[in-house]
Amino acid sequence: MPLAQLFLELGAVILALAFVGRAAGRLGITPIPLYLLAGIGLGAFMSLGDAPEEFIHIGAEIGAVLLLFTLGLEYTSQELRDNLHANRGVGLLDVGLNFTPGLLAGLLLGFTPLAAVLLGGVTYLTSSGIASKVLADLGRLGNRETPVILSVCVLEDVAMAAYLPVVAALLIGGTLAAVGVNVLVALAAFALAFFLALRYGPLLSRVVNVQSNEALLLSVFGLVLVVAGAADLLRVSAAIGAFLVGIALSGEVAERTRTLIAPLRDLFAAVFFVFFGLQLDLGAVPEVLLPAALLAVVTSITKFYTGWWGAARAGVQARGRFRAGATLIPRGEFSILIAGLGLGLAPTLGPLAAEYVLLTALIGPVLARFDGQLAPLLDRGRPGETQVG
Template sequence: MSLGELFLQIGVVILALAFMGRFAGRIGLTPIPLYLIAGLGLGQLMHLEGAAQSFVHIGAEIGAVLLLFMLGLEYTSRELEDNLRANRRIGLLDLALNFTPGVLAGVLLGFPPLATLLMGGVTYLSSSGIVSKVLADLGRFGNRETPVVLAVCVLEDVAMAFYLPVVAALLIGGTALQIGGNLLLALGAFGLTFFLALRYGHLLSRIMDVKSAEVLLLSTFGLVLAVAGLADIINVSAAIGAFLVGIALSGEVAHRVRTLTEPLRDLFAAVFFVFFGLELDMAALPAVLIPALLLTLVTALTKFVVGWYGAARAGVQTRGRIRAGVTLIPRGEFSILIAGLGAALTPVLGPLTAAYVLMTAILGPVLARFDGPLAQWVDRWGKKV
């Protein structure tokens, strides 16, 4: 592929994203569902290959990492500890209500045991990336229910730091001693990094605090990618590594980093969502649409219950409870990652997850936009009852 062809293909993809983002702004919706649809459309119209495909793939991975890094920046270590303690009951409720439907679906569809376990992870996790993007697009980071939403996402991400190494070790197989060794290495590395981020993150903030915006951006971006890479090498999610870097940074330097990194996050996050759409096999989707739709309806309700309950415990009124519930509906980057791990176990897992993620990623952001009418309907229904 010539350099001109490479630039042309990448340019078409980014222009399609720009058009969808502009259209989303006109109709008042978050652009995430439109980015996914753009990926589906481009996948039918053009075939990325070679360097262009590699560029979009790498850009998508960077997008997932930056989304989690920016989410981590929203917390100080103290806020994280307080949220984990205060919301552990909600976390347990979330695990029970949303891991179970995936496991039941795997059993009903005849998946092997390990694929069934993976399907539970697919339905359990809200997409931290999509949730944070929805909150940013709709200006809701300062809302009363938002700490509950973020706490649920953080608890899920922390759970994944334990879940993913366990699943990876089981997939690799080997003797019991080998599996145990892999687990100890991955979990020990995560535990140590988590402890250092909470206890000594202020030292990193001092080191990173330089006057030059250019140097600060380069230092931050390089550190995030390096830590994400190391995390992936030891079988801890790269996104978890980036998330921990975000937690470690605090104070004025975190504010400056957030301002500098937002444009990068927006660019690469858009690439992440369009890449997911590009990778979908349209021919395999019709056979899994009904199971995916049923799973979407069930787990949209279970996530809504988690958000509603959590916001209610925090003293939030009806509209805020609805916002919390619908914001947690989307599944995304981690669900795709989990399905990818088990792609060889059963051919149905990948297409089912793809259709399921697409449906929830569209449903959640759309409902989040219409929280006002939904609150009015709930209030009227409550009076009738």
């Protein structure tokens, strides 16, 4: 592709995102839903070449990684450890309430048992990328309910470290021994990364903490991409690898990095969300719109209850419980990935998952924005609690 055409197409996409971001600012909402709709519009009216589409795809992956990295910067290793221990029960509830609807829906739609298991994975996983963007956009990273949201996302990624190797082995007809080895490798890689982040975080902070902002940015950005790539090779989420790098950094270096990385995060995060919209095949919408909508409604309720219940256990009051539930609703990057694994088993699984992800990614951020108006409706008999979160 000529360089001029590449620049023109990429420039048009980024300018569209700029206008969308300004519109979201005027409306006082997170730009995520508008980015998704912009992606759909661009996909319907523009035919991007292979090079721009590949660039946007890579940018989307970097966006997901940076979103989780910056979320990790907000927490110390001890806070993460305590939150995971305190929210194990929420993690179990999350599996029961949010994996089951997808599994049952798959069976009702006539999918094979393995394809139904894949749809269960699609409905189970909150998009940690969208959740972290909502928290940052609405200024809620320091809220009392945020550790519950964080714990749910991390526990889901731990579950995925076992789930994905099993599913991948079953798809290629692997033996029981091969499945066991894949699961052990993934879990061991996650445990090792977690241990290194907790044990050697202060040392890493001292090593990368240089006076030059340029050198610090390059050091941290390169480290995040290397760890994310290594995590992906070991069948652990690339985003969770980046998250653990964020956890490992602390003190002055974390503060400086947070400021330096923010513009990069915002740029690639916008690309990340528009890429979802670009992936949606509008021609397949009518066939799977009804099941996708029903599944989105049911699992929005179950995921909302997961967050509400978890925040209530943590002593958070009604408005914070509402925020926790709404922030956990969106599904995203991993759901699309899981659906892609089963396209040979059920051709409609891909379009169904894409529409489902889009709907939940619209519902969650909008509900999270209007917590002040909606939370009192769910707190009957205890109106005083809605004033603080």
